[in-house]
Amino acid sequence: MQPTQQDVADLAGVSRQLVSLVVRGDKHVSAAKRRAVQEAMATLGYRPNAAARALVERRTRTIGLVTPGFSNPFFGDLADAIRVAASERNLTPLIGSSASVLEVERSVIDRFIEMGADGLILTGSLLSPEAILKIGELVPVCLLNRPPAKGMVDAVLCDDARGEALATEHAVEAGYKHIVFLEDEDADIPQTSANRRQSGFLAAMKKMGRADEAVTITVTGRVSEAVLQAFDIFNSTDVAFICHNDQIAFEAAVEIMSRGMSLGVDVGVTGYDNTALASFYSLELTSIDQGLARMARGAVQMIESRQRDRKAPGRSEMIEPTLVARRSTRRRLWKK
Amino acid sequence: MQPTQQDVADLAGVSRQLVSLVVRGDKHVSAAKRRAVQEAMATLGYRPNAAARALVERRTRTIGLVTPGFSNPFFGDLADAIRVAASERNLTPLIGSSASVLEVERSVIDRFIEMGADGLILTGSLLSPEAILKIGELVPVCLLNRPPAKGMVDAVLCDDARGEALATEHAVEAGYKHIVFLEDEDADIPQTSANRRQSGFLAAMKKMGRADEAVTITVTGRVSEAVLQAFDIFNSTDVAFICHNDQIAFEAAVEIMSRGMSLGVDVGVTGYDNTALASFYSLELTSIDQGLARMARGAVQMIESRQRDRKAPGRSEMIEPTLVARRSTRRRLWKK
DNA sequence: CTGTTAGCGCTTTCAA
DNA sequence: TTGAAAGCGCTAACAG
Numbered sequence: 001m002q003p004t005q006q007d008v009a010d011l012a013g014v015s016r017q018l019v020s021l022v023v024r025g026d027k028h029v030s031a032a033k034r035r036a037v038q039e040a041m042a043t044l045g046y047r048p049n050a051a052a053r054a055l056v057e058r059r060t061r062t063i064g065l066v067t068p069g070f071s072n073p074f075f076g077d078l079a080d081a082i083r084v085a086a087s088e089r090n091l092t093p094l095i096g097s098s099a100s101v102l103e104v105e106r107s108v109i110d111r112f113i114e115m116g117a118d119g120l121i122l123t124g125s126l127l128s129p130e131a132i133l134k135i136g137e138l139v140p141v142c143l144l145n146r147p148p149a150k151g152m153v154d155a156v157l158c159d160d161a162r163g164e165a166l167a168t169e170h171a172v173e174a175g176y177k178h179i180v181f182l183e184d185e186d187a188d189i190p191q192t193s194a195n196r197r198q199s200g201f202l203a204a205m206k207k208m209g210r211a212d213e214a215v216t217i218t219v220t221g222r223v224s225e226a227v228l229q230a231f232d233i234f235n236s237t238d239v240a241f242i243c244h245n246d247q248i249a250f251e252a253a254v255e256i257m258s259r260g261m262s263l264g265v266d267v268g269v270t271g272y273d274n275t276a277l278a279s280f281y282s283l284e285l286t287s288i289d290q291g292l293a294r295m296a297r298g299a300v301q302m303i304e305s306r307q308r309d310r311k312a313p314g315r316s317e318m319i320e321p322t323l324v325a326r327r328s329t330r331r332r333l334w335k336k
Numbered sequence: 337m338q339p340t341q342q343d344v345a346d347l348a349g350v351s352r353q354l355v356s357l358v359v360r361g362d363k364h365v366s367a368a369k370r371r372a373v374q375e376a377m378a379t380l381g382y383r384p385n386a387a388a389r390a391l392v393e394r395r396t397r398t399i400g401l402v403t404p405g406f407s408n409p410f411f412g413d414l415a416d417a418i419r420v421a422a423s424e425r426n427l428t429p430l431i432g433s434s435a436s437v438l439e440v441e442r443s444v445i446d447r448f449i450e451m452g453a454d455g456l457i458l459t460g461s462l463l464s465p466e467a468i469l470k471i472g473e474l475v476p477v478c479l480l481n482r483p484p485a486k487g488m489v490d491a492v493l494c495d496d497a498r499g500e501a502l503a504t505e506h507a508v509e510a511g512y513k514h515i516v517f518l519e520d521e522d523a524d525i526p527q528t529s530a531n532r533r534q535s536g537f538l539a540a541m542k543k544m545g546r547a548d549e550a551v552t553i554t555v556t557g558r559v560s561e562a563v564l565q566a567f568d569i570f571n572s573t574d575v576a577f578i579c580h581n582d583q584i585a586f587e588a589a590v591e592i593m594s595r596g597m598s599l600g601v602d603v604g605v606t607g608y609d610n611t612a613l614a615s616f617y618s619l620e621l622t623s624i625d626q627g628l629a630r631m632a633r634g635a636v637q638m639i640e641s642r643q644r645d646r647k648a649p650g651r652s653e654m655i656e657p658t659l660v661a662r663r664s665t666r667r668r669l670w671k672k
Numbered sequence: 673c674t675g676t677t678a679g680c681g682c683t684t685t686c687a688a
Numbered sequence: 689t690t691g692a693a694a695g696c697g698c699t700a701a702c703a704g
Contacts, residue, residue: 002474004680004681004682005681005682006681014689014690015689015690015691016682016691017682017683017684017689017690017691018689018690020682020683020684021689023682024683028689029689030689033689045474047446047449047450048450048681048682049391049450049452049680049681049682050387050450050451050452051386051387051388051390051391051396051451051452051680051681051682052387052391052680052681052682052683052696053681053682053683054387054682054696055385055387055388055391055680055681055682055683055695055696055697055698056681056682056683056684056695056696057682057683057696058696060387062451069412069416070406070409070411070412070413070415070416071409071412071413071612073406073407073409073412075406076405076406076407076409076412077406077407079406079431079433080405080406080433080435083433083435087443092447092451094430094431095430095431095432095433096431097415097416097419097431099416099419107423110383111428113383114383114384114385114386115386115387115398115428116385116386116387138338138381222617222618223617223618224617224618250616251616251617251618254590254593254616254618254619255618257590257593257594258593258599258618260596262594263594276407280586280587280590281558281559281560281587282558282559282560282587282590282591282594283590340696340697340698341697341698342697350673350674351673351674351675352674352675352698353673353674353675353699353700354673354674356698356699356700357673359698360699364673365673366673369673384697384698385696385697385698387696387697387698388680388696388697388698388699389697389698389699390680390698391679391680391681391682391696391697391698391699392679392680392697392698392699392700393680393698393699393700394680
């Protein structure tokens with residue numbers, strides 16, 4: 001049997017509620033008593049019972065993070081950023097993955113709600129805007145990288161269009177002759193970042209007076225095929241690939257290197273998310289950093305402020321992405 | 337205010353405990369009443385309060401998974417396997433990451449215990465065997481891929497030595513002249529799989545009569561440097577790299593391809609863990625599959641059986657790894 | 673099937 | 689500072 005506050009109180013020779021005060025760090029406790037209680041807690045190995053506390057406090061100090069899974073390392077990085085941001089606010093993150101299956105996502109969210117999560121951070125969600133609004137009525141919800149429908153749901157966004165525009169401009173300036181956008185195949189899922197990133201690519205091309213040269217290839221099967229397709233279209237390998245994310249960029253880069261071409265010098269590649277993949281030594285992919293730490297902090301704060309005012313109109317916060325230039329677009333410096 | 341069982345009971349015109357029976361799926365409820373209750377639950381949007389239930393049942397039906405993080409995709413795959421295995425047993429996994437920091441790991445474990453996790457699955461733990469045994473006294477613990485110290489702690493292991501022996505034999509049979517083991521740099525952490533994998537490599541080399549040719553290189557900085565170092569040692573590039581995990585294999589493979597050599601034909605590479613990295617189309621790394629689904633099921637079952645008998649001696653279950661041969665070691669078929 | 677009674681471990685309120 | 693009392697939402701054990 002785990003020791004309870006009562007056990008601690010008995011051992012320390014104080015009242016049970018005094019123990020409660022000490023546990024919660026109340027200031028109105030004499031130093032002597034506090035020490036006695038702390039000693040008793042230590043010798044007994046006392047741990048507060050979160051369920052009991054949750055029951056009476058009507059909050060758990062947990063927030064649920066729902067991701068589509070961790071096969072894309074971006075979400076692993078995100079989970080870690082959320083962990084850090086949450087612990088800064090003395091919260092515990094509950095981490096869940098939907099495996100990109102709607103039904104699983106629903107059940108994960110249901111479980112988080114039943115467990116009494118104080119808020120939910122949703123990313124890569126498959127839910128419809130209406131479904132999300134409904135959840136938002138039950139519990140504070142903050143969307144990550146997805147604009148909220150009008151309602152009591154908040155969002156933290158990274159300016160995807162801006163990010164992809166940065167990548168595009170960078171690639172053009174680096175001097176690649178042709179520029180191709182490699183789009184993710186699930187770009188048809190509503191409200192994903194794919195559309196916004198593509199529009200950033202298009203806008204940048206237009207701005208640089210090359211609107212009619214803007215080519216988008218949707219990756220349906222192997223990335224390598226899309227790469228070859230691009231070389232075919234231009235009848236040239238002097239191409240920079242603006243990729244929807246690091247994973248695609250990664251496969252493109254490997255394909256390029258495996259064909260004996262030099263990454264960066266012969267062919268340019270940019271990724272998105274600046275994950276661990278991008279910084280792999282042998283690759284060194286130029287990528288767009290979404291500022292995960294800031295996004296995570298923003299999301300946690302959104303949840304906290306909505307806890308205070310459940311009826312507030314939805315707010316959103318926009319984070320500025322930054323370009324991280326690496327070897328995969330470094331043509332000039334490396335050109336012999 | 338969330339609706340309670342009482343609210344449901346009032347609406348359905350039944351007793352509160354009848355609602356409880358319906359929620360828990362008890363059989364001794366007439367169909368008519370059951371339907372009435374379910375309707376009332378639906379219209380009210382009733383959700384059971386997990387904290388209240390946990391308080392009285394003294395169990396939460398959650399199990400905590402503690403990983404070092406998700407930068408190694410293996411742990412993402414593991415988390416998903418645990419999610420599946422847990423839900424098969426009607427359990428909810430709590431997923432935690434220590435970011436490979438001892439102090440963080442401790443606090444994650446503490447939180448899981450306070451939250452009343454029914455058991456803990458530890459993997460890549462930085463804790464000492466003694467510390468783990470102590471935790472095992474508080475809550476059922478199952479170690480993953482780490483042999484337990486003697487005590488009331490269970491383990492599910494994949495036979496690392498056997499796995500790396502499989503990879504080694506495969507590479508030798510494929511006909512590469514020199515065989516090198518690329519060891520992870522944190523091989524000095526006690527009880528990690530690194531030692532066991534290396535011993536499997538050595539055993540296989542010995543068995544094949546090439547014990548004195550067995551070379552191990554520890555990756556301290558860039559993998560690419562280790563690769564070049566190997567070429568130097570042998571003054572040849574006819575080498576197969578037996579890598580401690582897919583990430584290292586991956587970097588080695590990229591380095592090889594970027595030097596214009598053909599992966600598989602010129603140089604062999606094997607990984608370990610059979611993660612998503614290994615099956616990337618442009619790479620197709622031969623790797624060792626640990627049988628995550630079986631490991632996850634085994635771990636969940638270990639937890640469940642220890643819940644029943646907290647004092648049982650520690651048990652361990654060994655999973656047989658399997659070789660997944662792909663292009664990165666396919667010399668013969670591809671040789672011109 | 674229903675009602676009653678009891679209590680899980682904790683916070684909260686109020687009076688001493 | 690402390691003690692007493694109440695109650696969070698639920699399950700459990702029992703008698704009807």
